[in-house]
Amino acid sequence: MIRNTLPPYMQLSSQLKGSIACITFLIATSWFLALQCLAQSSRTADHENTIPTMDSARAHYRITDSVFAGLSFKIKSSLPQEPEAYIPSHRMKSRKFDLLIHFHGESRAVMYAAKEFNASMAAISINLGENPTVYVEAFEDTSLFNDLLKRTVNSIEKKLKHPIQIRRIFLSGFGEGYGALRQIISVKSNLPKLYAVLLLDGIHAKYVLDRGTPERDSIDSTELQPFVDLARQAANPDSGIKFLITHSEIFPGSVASTTECSDYIIRQIRVKRISTFRHGPLGMQQLSRARLNHFEVLGFAGNSLPDHLDHLEALYHFLRATVRL
DSSP: OOOOOSOHHHHHHHHHHHHHHHHHHHHHHHHHHHHHHHHHHHHHSOGGGGSOSOOOSSOOOOOOOOOOOEEEEEOOOSSSSOOEEEEEGGGTTOSEEEEEEEESSOHHHHHHHHHHSSSOEEEEEEOOOSSHHHHHHHTOSTTHHHHHHHHHHHHHHHHHTSOOEEEEEEEEEEGGGHHHHHHHHTSGGGGGGOSEEEEESOOOBOEEEETTEEEEEEEOGGGTHHHHHHHHHHTSTTOSOEEEEEEOSOOOSSSBOHHHHHHHHHHHHTOOOEEEEEEOGGGOEEEEEEEETTEEEEEEOOOSHHHHHHHHHTHHHHHHHHHTO
16 A cells, blocks of 8 residues: 655645646636537528628718609519519600519619619519528419519509500519529529529528538538529520629628639639729729629628628619620
8 A cells, every 4th residue: 555655735736736637627628619519609690690790991882862753662462571663753754664673672772773774674672581581482482473573564554554565674682682583593484584683792502511510511502503503594605694693702601601602603604703803883892703605703892791781782883784794
């Protein structure tokens, strides 16, 4: 039997050392587990809460118009919320219209885009909520888009008190509105009706975790396939449809970013992204560009909420850019 021959104060020190080592181990383990939980929660948190709400690095000019001359009215439809329609006053005598159907975001930007467009344009704004799922579910009924078109034309003719003809249909979505666009373009019979599709900093997909290791995430490509198919069609020189994607540098964490999703589509179409620096609309700064015939992706600087909102405010500019594709 071996006796402890250390002095009492030395024995006490050894006990303390053992306790300190145990406590240190527990703290380290708890911290590691906390980091794991934090990493996991970042995948499920509301991504809008993870980006800065302020930015002073760049100017973020805003449309100052608050009152728009013309006709504003609601359209009765099967959607959870009634679409808001607008016809600029200087276009009310027209009998041929381009039609802008926009999903998600303040209708003021949509009205301004219609007013500033270089041809007679009627516009409708559809806002269903702050989650792309509500837009997806709203258009699970594949007949709803055609029904919306008919109701829109009928409502415009009733308000103007004369028949009209729709020349071109522009389909645009900002932020969460991409859910509706994905559903609409997934119906092949809808595509011949469309002249152009615009995704304004709003294309996301889920991550597919590889054994739960965030560093090895991959994108759920099934959610992007309708956009890949549309891009491939627009990239054809003989295509009758145009497709424009704009994106910021925001990385939500819970879902694949607009940059990651755009990069995926570019790779599938085998288009080269070119680094560039150009001054964009309303103080925006363009950093990159990828284009093949009638398909184009424009990348812009910024990872804050004001940078995100820039894309909606600049709808008027991107409409004109789409026509030039």
